[in-house]
Amino acid sequence: MNWLRNSYLGQAWLILLMAGVFGALLAAVHLKLSPRIEENIRAEIMREIPGLLLGGDAVEGASITSAGELVRIEPASGEPSVLRVIERPSEASALYEVSEGDGTEEDQGRLVGWVARGQDHGYADVIELLVGLTADTSRITGIYVLSQKETPALGDGIVRSDFRRHFVGVPTDSPLTVGRNAAEAAGNPYAVQALTGATVSSRSVCKIVNDTVATVKREVAEESEGLDARP
Amino acid sequence: MASAPGNAPAISQNGEPLEPRLQVAPGPHLSSTGLSTQRLMIDVLIALVPVLGMAFYLFRWFALLQVGICVVSCLVTEAVASSWRGSKPTLGDASAVVTGLILGLSLPWSAPWYVGVVASVVAIGFGKAVFGGLGQNIFNPAMVGRAFVMISFASSLGATAYVRPEAALEILTQATPLTAAKELSGSVPGLWALFVGNANGSLGETSVLACLVGGLYLCLRRSAVWQIPVSMIASAAVVAGIANLLMPETPFTVLHHLVSGALVFAAFFIATDPVTSPLTTRGQVIFGAGLGALVVAIRLFSNYPEGVVFAVLLMNAVVPLINRVTIPKPLGGLPAEA
Amino acid sequence: MPVREPAPLERFLNGILPENPVYRQLLGLCPTLAVTAAMKPAMTMVAATAFVLICSNLITSLIRHLLKPHLRILVFTLTIATFVTIADRTLAAFAYPMSKLLGPYVPLIIVNCMIISRCEVCASKQGPKAALADAVGVSLGFLLALASVATVREILGNGSWFGIQLVPESFPTLILMILPPGAFLALGSLLGLFTWLGRRRKQRASEPETESA
Numbered sequence: 001m002n003w004l005r006n007s008y009l010g011q012a013w014l015i016l017l018m019a020g021v022f023g024a025l026l027a028a029v030h031l032k033l034s035p036r037i038e039e040n041i042r043a044e045i046m047r048e049i050p051g052l053l054l055g056g057d058a059v060e061g062a063s064i065t066s067a068g069e070l071v072r073i074e075p076a077s078g079e080p081s082v083l084r085v086i087e088r089p090s091e092a093s094a095l096y097e098v099s100e101g102d103g104t105e106e107d108q109g110r111l112v113g114w115v116a117r118g119q120d121h122g123y124a125d126v127i128e129l130l131v132g133l134t135a136d137t138s139r140i141t142g143i144y145v146l147s148q149k150e151t152p153a154l155g156d157g158i159v160r161s162d163f164r165r166h167f168v169g170v171p172t173d174s175p176l177t178v179g180r181n182a183a184e185a186a187g188n189p190y191a192v193q194a195l196t197g198a199t200v201s202s203r204s205v206c207k208i209v210n211d212t213v214a215t216v217k218r219e220v221a222e223e224s225e226g227l228d229a230r231p
Numbered sequence: 232m233a234s235a236p237g238n239a240p241a242i243s244q245n246g247e248p249l250e251p252r253l254q255v256a257p258g259p260h261l262s263s264t265g266l267s268t269q270r271l272m273i274d275v276l277i278a279l280v281p282v283l284g285m286a287f288y289l290f291r292w293f294a295l296l297q298v299g300i301c302v303v304s305c306l307v308t309e310a311v312a313s314s315w316r317g318s319k320p321t322l323g324d325a326s327a328v329v330t331g332l333i334l335g336l337s338l339p340w341s342a343p344w345y346v347g348v349v350a351s352v353v354a355i356g357f358g359k360a361v362f363g364g365l366g367q368n369i370f371n372p373a374m375v376g377r378a379f380v381m382i383s384f385a386s387s388l389g390a391t392a393y394v395r396p397e398a399a400l401e402i403l404t405q406a407t408p409l410t411a412a413k414e415l416s417g418s419v420p421g422l423w424a425l426f427v428g429n430a431n432g433s434l435g436e437t438s439v440l441a442c443l444v445g446g447l448y449l450c451l452r453r454s455a456v457w458q459i460p461v462s463m464i465a466s467a468a469v470v471a472g473i474a475n476l477l478m479p480e481t482p483f484t485v486l487h488h489l490v491s492g493a494l495v496f497a498a499f500f501i502a503t504d505p506v507t508s509p510l511t512t513r514g515q516v517i518f519g520a521g522l523g524a525l526v527v528a529i530r531l532f533s534n535y536p537e538g539v540v541f542a543v544l545l546m547n548a549v550v551p552l553i554n555r556v557t558i559p560k561p562l563g564g565l566p567a568e569a
Numbered sequence: 570m571p572v573r574e575p576a577p578l579e580r581f582l583n584g585i586l587p588e589n590p591v592y593r594q595l596l597g598l599c600p601t602l603a604v605t606a607a608m609k610p611a612m613t614m615v616a617a618t619a620f621v622l623i624c625s626n627l628i629t630s631l632i633r634h635l636l637k638p639h640l641r642i643l644v645f646t647l648t649i650a651t652f653v654t655i656a657d658r659t660l661a662a663f664a665y666p667m668s669k670l671l672g673p674y675v676p677l678i679i680v681n682c683m684i685i686s687r688c689e690v691c692a693s694k695q696g697p698k699a700a701l702a703d704a705v706g707v708s709l710g711f712l713l714a715l716a717s718v719a720t721v722r723e724i725l726g727n728g729s730w731f732g733i734q735l736v737p738e739s740f741p742t743l744i745l746m747i748l749p750p751g752a753f754l755a756l757g758s759l760l761g762l763f764t765w766l767g768r769r770r771k772q773r774a775s776e777p778e779t780e781s782a
Contacts, residue, residue: 011640014637014640015643015644022651026654029655029658029659030658033662040662149672149673156672196533196534345741357754361757361761382745383744384744
């Protein structure tokens with residue numbers, strides 16, 4: 001019996017058993033909860049799309065509800081409007097084509113813009129962004145941070161609106177760069193002022209935006225070429 | 232036992248040495264009753280008179296009100312803190328008055344009353360009392376209080392707080408020179424105006440002339456060491472000079488760097504605080520040089536127009552290290568290991 | 570020689586004040602500093618930590634006779650990590666905004682030494698009843714600590730408590746208190762206060778004896 005007790009199995013059977021049991025437990029939790037978590041993230045994306053494309057002021061105080069592909073915006077005053085969000089296959093994590101319409105089947109609506117989900121490494125962990133583009137993909141309409149684990153009080157400043165504001169309305173014909181201070185960023189529409197003490201996080205955000213914008217531009221251009229070529 | 236018989240000490244029967252007896256005690260053996268904390272602090276108060284006068288001339292009653300609030304709050308906090316700690320009252324050494332004065336002079340004229348009160352409570356309470364009172368604190372108390380309110384009340388102490396377009400006094404309608412330099416907007420006042428103090432800014436920092444007069448008095452009285460301000464201003468000039476060589480188009484020259492902002496005020500009145508500056512002369516030079524370089528570096532590279540507060544706090548933090556590496560070799564001590 | 574099994578009630582009460590994890594043992598300081606800018610995230614953190622602590626204390630206590638001394642830390646970490654992951658996923662599923670707000674701090678419960686210290690000191694040596702009482706007591710102590718720090722910081726820094734505005738929005742607040750330095754100032758001051766209170770209570774308790782003596 002002594003050889004069994006001193007073998008690896010004899011020493012580690014409890015840990016192996018626990019690892020198995022806990023693994024099964026986690027798998028069950030994941031199976032049970034992940035649809036709900038995905039739904040939460042999707043609801044968040046839907047909620048942010050109007051603000052990203054129409055501008056933060058346009059949806060200020062409005063109640064935004066989503067059902068399926070349709071996002072309903074009810075401003076504090078004025079007519080409610082409906083956006084149709086269709087997910088397109090893309091090399092980016094996700095690409096949404098957003099058009100304005102009353103939500104009926106036959107109404108194709110006017111194309112409002114594109115929202116893409118992109119991700120890359122930040123300072124700490126993966127940063128996930130939503131990037132909004134105009135219908136002709138010539139300008140960025142806004143960015144939103146879906147998830148980040150940057151350094152608290154430094155890098156996590158990327159979620160603040162005063163940082164994200166730098167990206168609004170920037171033309172997409174040239175990649176964005178990071179300027180260290182206001183003086184460097186002033187006068188250059190492609191320069192984003194870095195967060196104090198978080199240059200790496202700021203650069204990561206810029207890189208994700210550049211990559212995502214490039215992907216979306218290429219894919220949208222390819223698609224419209226395909227449409228034009230069609231007889 | 233080859234000792235000469237004449238040198239043998241006189242030994243009594245029971246082995247005790249006889250008179251005369253040599254008393255051996257560690258130095259220092261000379262002490263001056265004149266050199267007290269109180270005298271030092273009163274010297275600082277005298278040296279601050281020209282600065283205070285200039286602040287009163289420029290900002291009128293705003294200056295006296297702001298400084299008064301800070302001094303009174305500092306004294307009250309000091310009294311409460313010393314009674315809590317159960318130590319004997321420490322109001323008499325006038326250090327709280329000095330902290331209050333320097334704090335008040337480092338605030339803008341426009342800051343609301345509670346800014347001065349909060350800054351004073353933090354300065355004496357968290358800057359000094361929690362460390363065990365005067366002499367135990369690591370950081371300059373006034374700068375601790377200034378940093379606290381600077382971050383807490385950003386709108387009352389930011390660059391825009393200094394400027395009041397509707398103000399009756401003309402200089403208050405202009406941006407501070409450092410803000411003008413930072414944002415490349417507005418005009419930078421002339422060197423002479425900056426030197427005399429005809430510019431916007433915190434109460435005590437505007438007039439380099441007044442700071443120099445007070446500072447020279449302090450140094451001549453030996454109440455402050457001259458090495459710290461001299462090395463601080465020199466290193467600021469060097470760093471600003473390098474920056475100018477790299478960016479020659481800026482209108483903000485080396486001299487502008489030296490005469491604007493709180494550099495000279497800090498060099499004579501804040502950096503020379505004997506508690507939070509190094510003990511050795513070599514250390515004091517290193518301390519001053521680090522301060523000057525940091526001040527200009529923060530001005531150039533950070534989002535803040537002025538860097539004195541953070542530079543002083545940062546250098547305060549490394550003072551124990553500076554002290555350690557600059558321990559002087561005693562006479563006849565072993566040479567340092569190569 | 571059997572060690573006297575401590576009464577569950579004694580373990581429970583000890584965890585709250587006499588052996589308060591934060592104010593007495595200085596454990597679990599990372600969440601105490603990091604998520605106490607407001608009451609809501611602080612209380613969510615307490616709930617998640619309490620869940621992990623109670624579950625892992627119970628499991629450790631149940632398998633305490635099977636533990637091998639050189640492998641016990643591995644078992645503790647495995648148990649804690651499992652329950653932290655469950656807590657993290659549950660938050661993301663049912664309290665998504667709060668889970669986003671807490672960010673990395675929920676996964677970081679794994680390295681909260683308060684939990685592993687309870688497994689090591691208490692649960693691996695005592696029965697499930699005592700271990701459970703201990704976990705609940707320590708959780709309450711943790712609650713007391715985080716609630717006190719978060720109360721000070723949220724009221725001073727934001728003028729609100731649990732998100733309810735206490736003073737008008739225009740009222741100046743000490744923004745520094747909801748920034749990281751404010752956490753250190755608040756924790757330091759409260760630590761001093763609790764130490765002072767504890768010392769005074771001890772003095773009070775010893776005074777009558779000295780008088781009668």
